[in-house]
Amino acid sequence: MTVAARDLASAARAAAGVVGGSPTAARNRFLRALAESLRENAEGIAAANEKDLQKARGLSAALLERLALPADDVNRLAGGVDAVAAQNDPVGEVSDLRPMPSGIFVGKMRVPLGVILAVYESRPGVTADIASLAIKSGNAVILRGGSEARRSNDALAQCIASALAEAGLPAAAATVVNDGSRDTVGELLRCEEIDLVVPRGGRGLIERVAREAVMPSLKHLDGNCHLYIDASADLRMARKLAVNGKTRRYGVCNALESLLAHEDAAADALPPIAEDLMSCGVEIRGCEKTRAILGEKCAAAAEEDWAKEYLAPVVSVRVVSSLREAIAHINRYGSGHTDAIVTNDQSAGWRFLREVDSSSVMVNVSTVFADGGEYGLGAEVGISTDKLHARGPVGVEGLTTQKYVVLGGGQTRR
Amino acid sequence: MTVAARDLASAARAAAGVVGGSPTAARNRFLRALAESLRENAEGIAAANEKDLQKARGLSAALLERLALPADDVNRLAGGVDAVAAQNDPVGEVSDLRPMPSGIFVGKMRVPLGVILAVYESRPGVTADIASLAIKSGNAVILRGGSEARRSNDALAQCIASALAEAGLPAAAATVVNDGSRDTVGELLRCEEIDLVVPRGGRGLIERVAREAVMPSLKHLDGNCHLYIDASADLRMARKLAVNGKTRRYGVCNALESLLAHEDAAADALPPIAEDLMSCGVEIRGCEKTRAILGEKCAAAAEEDWAKEYLAPVVSVRVVSSLREAIAHINRYGSGHTDAIVTNDQSAGWRFLREVDSSSVMVNVSTVFADGGEYGLGAEVGISTDKLHARGPVGVEGLTTQKYVVLGGGQTRR
Numbered sequence: 168m169t170v171a172a173r174d175l176a177s178a179a180r181a182a183a184g185v186v187g188g189s190p191t192a193a194r195n196r197f198l199r200a201l202a203e204s205l206r207e208n209a210e211g212i213a214a215a216n217e218k219d220l221q222k223a224r225g226l227s228a229a230l231l232e233r234l235a236l237p238a239d240d241v242n243r244l245a246g247g248v249d250a251v252a253a254q255n256d257p258v259g260e261v262s263d264l265r266p267m268p269s270g271i272f273v274g275k276m277r278v279p280l281g282v283i284l285a286v287y288e289s290r291p292g293v294t295a296d297i298a299s300l301a302i303k304s305g306n307a308v309i310l311r312g313g314s315e316a317r318r319s320n321d322a323l324a325q326c327i328a329s330a331l332a333e334a335g336l337p338a339a340a341a342t343v344v345n346d347g348s349r350d351t352v353g354e355l356l357r358c359e360e361i362d363l364v365v366p367r368g369g370r371g372l373i374e375r376v377a378r379e380a381v382m383p384s385l386k387h388l389d390g391n392c393h394l395y396i397d398a399s400a401d402l403r404m405a406r407k408l409a410v411n412g413k414t415r416r417y418g419v420c421n422a423l424e425s426l427l428a429h430e431d432a433a434a435d436a437l438p439p440i441a442e443d444l445m446s447c448g449v450e451i452r453g454c455e456k457t458r459a460i461l462g463e464k465c466a467a468a469a470e471e472d473w474a475k476e477y478l479a480p481v482v483s484v485r486v487v488s489s490l491r492e493a494i495a496h497i498n499r500y501g502s503g504h505t506d507a508i509v510t511n512d513q514s515a516g517w518r519f520l521r522e523v524d525s526s527s528v529m530v531n532v533s534t535v536f537a538d539g540g541e542y543g544l545g546a547e548v549g550i551s552t553d554k555l556h557a558r559g560p561v562g563v564e565g566l567t568t569q570k571y572v573v574l575g576g577g578q579t580r581r
Numbered sequence: 582m583t584v585a586a587r588d589l590a591s592a593a594r595a596a597a598g599v600v601g602g603s604p605t606a607a608r609n610r611f612l613r614a615l616a617e618s619l620r621e622n623a624e625g626i627a628a629a630n631e632k633d634l635q636k637a638r639g640l641s642a643a644l645l646e647r648l649a650l651p652a653d654d655v656n657r658l659a660g661g662v663d664a665v666a667a668q669n670d671p672v673g674e675v676s677d678l679r680p681m682p683s684g685i686f687v688g689k690m691r692v693p694l695g696v697i698l699a700v701y702e703s704r705p706g707v708t709a710d711i712a713s714l715a716i717k718s719g720n721a722v723i724l725r726g727g728s729e730a731r732r733s734n735d736a737l738a739q740c741i742a743s744a745l746a747e748a749g750l751p752a753a754a755a756t757v758v759n760d761g762s763r764d765t766v767g768e769l770l771r772c773e774e775i776d777l778v779v780p781r782g783g784r785g786l787i788e789r790v791a792r793e794a795v796m797p798s799l800k801h802l803d804g805n806c807h808l809y810i811d812a813s814a815d816l817r818m819a820r821k822l823a824v825n826g827k828t829r830r831y832g833v834c835n836a837l838e839s840l841l842a843h844e845d846a847a848a849d850a851l852p853p854i855a856e857d858l859m860s861c862g863v864e865i866r867g868c869e870k871t872r873a874i875l876g877e878k879c880a881a882a883a884e885e886d887w888a889k890e891y892l893a894p895v896v897s898v899r900v901v902s903s904l905r906e907a908i909a910h911i912n913r914y915g916s917g918h919t920d921a922i923v924t925n926d927q928s929a930g931w932r933f934l935r936e937v938d939s940s941s942v943m944v945n946v947s948t949v950f951a952d953g954g955e956y957g958l959g960a961e962v963g964i965s966t967d968k969l970h971a972r973g974p975v976g977v978e979g980l981t982t983q984k985y986v987v988l989g990g991g992q993t994r995r
Binding site (some may be wrong): 555577 | 673955
């Protein structure tokens with residue numbers, strides 16, 4: 168039986184009014200109750216997830232990795248919910264209130280967006296992450312996970328429902344839609360009661376959502392992340408960052424996919440990195456200059472390699488003749504997700520930060536730090552590769568907007 | 582002959598890199614040169630505008646009012662450009678840089694969006710306003726005005742071009758496209774080199790842009806603005822604000838279209854307001870209770886009246902029984918543009934500010950203050966009725982975005 172999407176959206180809209188107007192304490196009570204419930208039910212949730220995993224046998228290793236939610240990870244999720252609870256309440260905050268020449272005072276007030284729809288695949292942890300960020304920021308949320316994670320999401324939904332009841336918030340403030348019908352998504356995407364849709368998953372899902380949605384979406388596209396080894400780089404640091412970026416996890420969007428090295432550093436920097444990567448089973452595809460340094464252990468990179476998000480044990484390597492060329496390469500072939508420089512030259516670092524047009528730009532840090540938790544957001548709704556509204560890891564603030572507030576004493580305008 | 586849209590967009594993309602990387606002083610030099618050029622050529626621009634007006638004879642009074650650009654208004658435009666020059670440079674500003682438990686520092690850097698496309702009708706002043714805000718914020722801009730303002734826009738384009746040259750910025754940083762072909766707009770809307778389109782004009786234009794654009798748009802829709810007279814209102818202030826809001830100018834989006842009055846205040850508040858409005862020739866359409874107070878000078882409002890943006894000497898009036906009912910009415914029938922309360926009760930004022938879901942919410946101020954200049958932005962790109970990214974009058978900040986900057990000392994992630 169299909170859930171009536173419009174009824175869901177209307178109920179969420181009504182609930183959004185209640186959540187948006189609720190005191191900070193009520194929303195934090197929900198978060199603390201959710202964290203507690205996740206901890207109490209960690210084993211049960213992991214057992215439900217185990218059933219999803221059994222049913223999914225035969226899917227790719229990367230997919231199974233994303234689907235898995237062992238009890239340890241449930242406890243980590245609970246820690247994220249606690250971190251969200253500990254953040255300041257953004258709702259109703261007034262900033263930049265200043266007097267104008269006319270005598271009026273003009274400022275901005277932060278307010279919830281209203282109703283958020285999340286459409287995602289695998290990763291059942293997203294259910295708890297997005298529910299906690301949405302309620303903290305005063306919104307209602309409709310959570311639509313993939314059918315492959317149905318049992319896990321049902322178990323998480325129970326924790327969410329009991330935490331809402333404990334906080335005295337309406338059940339429709341966070342609804343997990345788990346009916347397995349593709350049509351439901353299509354119907355939800357046409358509901359004008361929904362203010363924002365967050366698609367998280369493969370390109371197919373994201374493009375479908377962008378095509379069908381009547382509301383704005385916060386897109387989360389490819390992560391073709393670069394590490395550039397500057398002429399002045401500390402080569403031991405470069406080696407650590409390259410290996411960590413590439414081999415920590417292969418299937419994630421902040422993994423390193425392409426390595427650039429300044430020609431003055433390449434001959435010293437690349438051989439030890441290649442050695443480490445190959446000992447982890449990583450295939451290296453390099454430009455001509457890279458191959459001249461690394462020899463036959465390095466395959467020849469084709470033009471397509473520079474733009475590729477491998478999500479696999481493969482890395483492309485290119486030698487460049489300047490910082491300028493590195494920045495131009497990244498802005499041309501990159502996906503605007505996360506890019507890093509290793510350098511001991513401050514001005515090179517700041518130039519990289521300023522000129523690379525990506526949602527996260529880093530100096531002397533591994534790209535895999537691009538993550539809401541590591542950025543102090545507690546959790547993340549996703550990592551936005553859009554430029555407008557929210558860019559990079561999206562937390563509580565990305566689910567709010569600011570309106571102008573104007574205070575006066577009866578001023579009229581000529 | 583049609584201008585090749587793709588060439589235009591590519592040239593603008595290249596220019597955006599130059600403007601975004603240019604020092605603050607170069608962008609301010611452009612602004613000061615533009616203001617000076619506008620003042621020097623005020624008479625010539627007004628003469629060109631006079632020719633546009635002659636050609637447009639027969640169009641509605643509201644349209645002609647929007648098209649007119651007398652020399653006084655050119656000087657006012659120049660003042661707006663000066664105000665933009667005087668603002669802080671937002672480009673490259675790093676904020677919220679904080680250490681994280683891992684030892685990395687995470688902050689945000691404000692950066693230009695890239696290439697802005699403005700598509701607008703009449704109002705030639707928009708050409709100077711948007712050019713100055715776009716360059717100040719480090720962007721390139723393509724300005725596409727209406728054919729009815731061709732001569733005015735050509736005259737303004739010359740000032741912009743000479744100011745760019747004087748500042749040493751590329752000519753493609755701000756291009757006025759004035760070829761009169763509707764196809765050019767369609768082609769520009771398909772250019773992926775453009776990061777944001779700002780449509781300003783009638784609903785037809787805005788809906789066309791939303792339908793055809795491959796890039797995000799910043800929409801500027803109807804202004805069905807309300808003034809609510811609270812039970813505790815100062816009735817003399819209410820009278821002033823109602824009359825100023827309705828009669829200052831009829832054809833603008835921040836004009837008052839609907840008046841609400843608390844039932845305890847209505848009998849005293851409405852008759853003097855009605856008297857003033859009718860002496861200005863404003864037609865009043867009221868609910869039953871309003872008609873019981875005002876008698877036959879008040880026509881009966883139909884259900885459609887509550888949602889209407891008249892842009893004409895007409896106002897709808899409704900008596901409500903509570904602040905709650907007033908807020909519910911505004912959130913149901915309003916357009917989310919600008920709404921105001923007159924009250925002497927602080928808690929009523931704050932509740933109105935918090936609960937009315939509009940881009941500008943005001944206490945004891947006339948709605949016609951909703952304007953970039955009055956808000957201290959110098960000028961405005963438009964008044965956004967979207968919730969995401971930028972809401973209300975959009976100035977320099979709305980043409981920028983923030984990316985994460987991450988600084989470390991070689992941290993890797995477990």
